[in-house]
Structures are given as structure tokens and as C-alpha cells.
Amino acid sequence: MLYLVHMVVDIPETVPADVAQETIAREKAYSQELQRGGEWAEIWRVVGEYANYSIFDVENHDRLHEILSGLPLYRWMTIKVTPLAKHGSSIR
Numbered sequence: 001m002l003y004l005v006h007m008v009v010d011i012p013e014t015v016p017a018d019v020a021q022e023t024i025a026r027e028k029a030y031s032q033e034l035q036r037g038g039e040w041a042e043i044w045r046v047v048g049e050y051a052n053y054s055i056f057d058v059e060n061h062d063r064l065h066e067i068l069s070g071l072p073l074y075r076w077m078t079i080k081v082t083p084l085a086k087h088g089s090s091i092r
């Protein structure tokens with residue numbers, strides 16, 4: 001199943017810089033492992049924002065929830081999930 005996911009990151013100013021940097025590094029490793037495995041199909045930066053749009057290709061809702069709730073930055077994110085279905089006009 002395909003999902004479009006919008007993630008907005010807002011790390012509170014009270015979080016020490018070293019904790020923020022270590023969490024961001026873990027986020028990158030976590031994301032890249034899932035990209036290599038194919039479940040995190042695409043990630044795009046939203047220009048000018050600490051936000052991204054990502055495409056996930058996962059088995060079901062439960063698996064997507066497992067992935068998203070395991071994000072190291074999860075507690076500082078606002079996430080919106082849009083499930084995608086094939087468009088009748090698509091030629092792919």
C-alpha cells in the first residue's frame with residue numbers, strides 16, 4: 001500500500017543542541033535503512049521548511065504506524081498521512 005506522508009519537525013528550544021544533533025543523526029540512519037529496504041520509497045524536502053513529503057510503500061496501516069512511531073524525531077513531529085489509490089487516468 002502506498003502512502004503520502006507529510007512530516008513537520010519542530011524541535012523545542014529547550015532541547016540541548018547535542019541531544020538534537022544526536023537525534024537527527026539517528027533519524028537519518030533510520031530513514032536510510034528503510035529507504036534501502038524499499039519501504040521508504042521517496043523523501044523530498046519542502047523548500048524553505050523543516051518538513052518533508054515522503055512516499056511509503058508498506059504492507060498495511062499497522063506497518064506504517066510502526067515505522068512512523070519509531071522515528072527518533074517522532075515526539076517533535078506533526079505527521080499527516082494520506083493513503084493513495086491508483087488513479088483511473090494513470091498510464092503507469
Ligand SMILES: O=C(O)CC1=CCC(=O)O1
Nearest residue numbers: 009027028031050051052
Ligand atoms: O528532516 C526531516 O524532514 C525529518 C527527517 C525524516 C527522515 C530524515 O532523515 O529526516
